[in-house]
Amino acid sequence: MTTLQATIRPAWGADQTSLGRIDPQLAQQAYGRKAARLLNQGRAWVADVNGAPVGYALTSQDFFTRPLVEMIFVAERYRRQGLGLALLMRCETAHQDDRMFVTIKVSDAPMQGLLAKAGFQGSGIVYNLSPDDPELVYVKLRAPPLTFVKYQPPA
């Protein structure tokens, strides 16, 4: 068995065209516009294999001003090889808050499995967005960043 070699790097606006080839959702007007905004804000990462994108992650500060994972996507033939988890961990290391949220549909079993593996916990449920497919809210908490460092003048 060969191990998948991938590079996770910051995304930029020009990635949208090549990402559109692996994720048809990017062609939807509203989602495409949001992705374009986040790709240009340094809140997104791309997983490349042999120089070509096979997955991406988008984050924002849009969950009641808290960090939110907007999307983790891995092209179908590259799934179940650890890329989704690697992208999610990249999102986690990039934010400064003491919690990060993700919302997903009840029907999204793969993402629920991924979030459980990454140590996220349930944080609520929102009805009435999609008919018959409520939105689950997940969170991962961590210690707040160190904000005070004692200054000691040189001896």
Ligand SMILES: CC(C)(COP(=O)(O)OP(=O)(O)OC[C@H]1O[C@@H](n2cnc3c(N)ncnc32)[C@H](O)[C@@H]1OP(=O)(O)O)[C@@H](O)C(=O)NCCC(=O)NCCS
């Ligand atoms: C969800 C998604 C990103 C997972 O990507 P992935 O690269 O396959 O995930 P990983 O290989 O890192 O999987 C990590 C763990 O997640 C869980 N998992 C992943 N896919 C799963 C599935 N189909 N069923 C159950 N659990 C799953 C498993 O616990 C897995 O660990 P394991 O392989 O050791 O059992 C991928 O299925 C995807 O792109 N789906 C479409 C986009 C989407 O719906 N994104 C969620 C909205 S934010």
